[in-house]
Amino acid sequence: MFGEVSSPQYPQPYPENLQEQWDLEVPQGYQIQLTFNHLDIEPSPNCYYDSVSVVSDEKVLGKFCGQNSTDRFHPGEKPILAPGNRLQLLFLTDDSNHESHLGFTAFYQAVDECSSSSVVKDPPCSQICLNTLGSYLCACHHGYTLRPDQRTCACECVH
Known part of the structure; x- marks a missing residue:
């Protein structure tokens, strides 16, 4: 349901010429959400030299590098929500590192349609959200x- 993944040797500097892949999976019926806790990867235009990519069903959700959230290709603290229950992380490094970089550490967790962080601002249901396999149903409190x-509930109020 959750876990952590880190680049090789983290929190020590990562090695050169790496090609690492992690296959992350949560149970069917959930989505997988990934949040980088720390990311320090050699910055370069379009993350050409070193990068960590987040891939879902062969679609790249993000390719990241840099040292702080103001860098153009840095994910910051914003979670990445995959459309399904699987993600791949691809970490590629070359031999051009002129200074040490620590790599990354990230946390992943299973979220359902009702509780994913993307719906906190815009809840899918006005009253009760019931998670179902790969989707959700809305329900209402008694009297509605x-x-x-x-999605929304109306009062059955008697006037």
Whole structure:
């Protein structure tokens, strides 16, 4: 349901000429969310020299490098939510490092449709969200009915 992944030798500087891959998976019916706790990878235009890429179903969700959140290709603290329950991390380094870089450490966890951080600002349901396999259903508290939009509830108030 959750775990941590780090570049080789972290928190010591990472080696040159690496090609590492991690296959991360959470149970079916959940999405996988990845958050970088620390990222210090040799900065370069388009992360050409060294990079960590986040891939879901052969689609690159992000390619990162740099040392702080102001760098153009740095993920900052924003979580990356995969559309499914699997992610691949690809860490590539070359032999051009002129200074030491520590690499990365990241936390991944299973999230459901109702509790993923992307829906906190815009909840999928106005009252009750019920997670289902790969989706969700909305429900209402006693005295309310689900509107045709299947998201919001209306009061059955008697006047």
